[in-house]
């Protein structure tokens with residue numbers, strides 16, 4: 001197993017070499033673009049700063065590019081750009097970025113946002129064909145189901161037409177319907193994140209082994225603070241289960257500090273201390289919020305399912321559905337499997353950190 005993780009390490013080394021290193025750590029960069037008021041800052045604040053969605057109403061207009069660092073399985077740097085930024089005024093080559101998220105308000109069917117998106121897709125095609133271009137058709141909850149589907153279709157069609165006109169239709173890009181008011185944003189951003197994690201197949205393998213040995217029909221490895229899932233097992237993701245896990249995490253995040261153990265110091269949780277540097281983007285706020293483990297019964301009637309939560313690293317948590325019979329009768333076995341899962345994940349995180357020059 002160790003040699004397989006070694007392979008991840010060298011793969012990561014190759015890819016992170018091309019990225020800018022801040023504070024000695026090579027961060028994977030994500031560009032957040034879109035028209036004014038399309039919802040870029042809201043997306044960043046809701047996901048990574050735990051801002052309640054209703055409070056996005058009070059966010060101020062972004063005047064300059066702001067860079068936000070966030071540490072999960074991989075260290076991220078999110079560039080929140082003002083609405084008027086163009087390929088020329090960005091001030092950095094697109095080759096520095098791993099993903100470009102373009103946010104379009106679902107009611108904005110006009111030419112301007114589509115032309116701007118097409119400009120960036122063409123620039124990416126020339127500068128960095130590996131760039132993952134993801135279009136978030138945002139504020140989707142504002143429309144009724146039929147209008148939502150119709151606008152979503154029209155935006156996709158117009159982008160395709162523009163790219164055909166410019167003979168650049170080969171560049172791959174994906175569309176997602178999103179809103180800060182439901183789980184669609186978390187699901188869409190998780191899918192973007194999966195494309196950036198080189199160790200994803202190893203995390204998925206660990207989850208598959210955990211599920212097989214614990215009779216679990218579904219397990220997710222979540223980034224606990226942002227509630228993005230960084231990996232899941234091979235069984236299909238159904239939105240209801242994903243949403244349930246998200247809500248359970250949200251509840252634990254809210255109540256965790258009330259039950260904080262006095263002995264759960266950062267040193268004990270092995271939180272790496274980083275020296276701040278003047279160039280460093282705003283660091284991720286660390287808030288102690290966890291129970292080490294928890295469980296909730298979902299269907300009390302037999303046979304029943306229990307949703308379990310286990311903290312894996314200071315950032316990551318394993319959420320798994322386990323048959324209640326297994327949880328009640330063979331809890332020791334499930335916890336034994338969690339220990340092995342934790343060791344595997346920690347090893348992957350250590351290799352990743354080492355490859356990026358952070359350890």
Ligand SMILES: Nc1nc2c(ncn2[C@@H]2O[C@H](COP(=O)(O)OP(=O)(O)OP(=O)(O)O)[C@@H](O)[C@H]2O)c(=O)[nH]1
Pocket residue numbers: 034035036037038039040041042043054055056057058059060061062063081082083138139140141142178179180181
């Ligand atoms: N209904 C709805 N409104 C949203 C959503 N996301 C953001 N908004 C609202 O959209 C408005 C603009 O949001 P911002 O995040 O400031 O948009 P921005 O793209 O960063 O804007 P600039 O800084 O001007 O470029 C705010 O009033 C938000 O409350 C959403 O999913 N649904």
